[in-house]
Amino acid sequence: FLGTIIRADLKLFWDKLVNHIKTQQQEDSLVRQALAGDHDAFETLVCEFSPVIFRSISRLFPDRNEVEAVLQDTWLRAWRALPRYQAGRPFLPWVMRIAVNRSRDIWKKKKELVFSDEGIQLEEFKDEKVSVEDRIIANEELEFLARGVSQLRIPYRLAISLRYDSDLSYQEIA
Numbered sequence: 001f002l003g004t005i006i007r008a009d010l011k012l013f014w015d016k017l018v019n020h021i022k023t024q025q026q027e028d029s030l031v032r033q034a035l036a037g038d039h040d041a042f043e044t045l046v047c048e049f050s051p052v053i054f055r056s057i058s059r060l061f062p063d064r065n066e067v068e069a070v071l072q073d074t075w076l077r078a079w080r081a082l083p084r085y086q087a088g089r090p091f092l093p094w095v096m097r098i099a100v101n102r103s104r105d106i107w108k109k110k111k112e113l114v115f116s117d118e119g120i121q122l123e124e125f126k127d128e129k130v131s132v133e134d135r136i137i138a139n140e141e142l143e144f145l146a147r148g149v150s151q152l153r154i155p156y157r158l159a160i161s162l163r164y165d166s167d168l169s170y171q172e173i174a
Helices: 002-035 039-058 064-084 091-109 132-150 154-165
Strands: none
Touching: 002 039, 002 064, 039 064, 039 091, 039 154, 064 091, 091 154, 132 154
């Protein structure tokens, strides 16, 4: 029985490793194509990673227009910095670093940042059996959590956003 579990764990680990390598090779290929002038390849990277970056940035700025401006500026800076991207390294942490640096530039110009979940709605429940009461409770819990996170200092808010909104590993965040 133990041998079966170990083999299953090894297979799962192997499958994840193979998938990671394939994904990394695809990212590297898209970057090489973009560097060669293929705008569609860069657009593919933008479409792939923009939702994750947008979610992270939206945790740092209350104004959706400001979030969109930071996201657009992030991609412009990424395009310009693309020759400095190191092949073989994950693309998301690299471009996320650009977004974080851009956000810091904006923070330096402002005195106070407000953490807000305005405009961010709890995703619709897939299960129609969930009662309205459960939905209201879930929304209240989300608001309570957002208020708690809003009281954290900016570096801690950023770390939470990168972990839970961007789904980056602790090593990638560091």
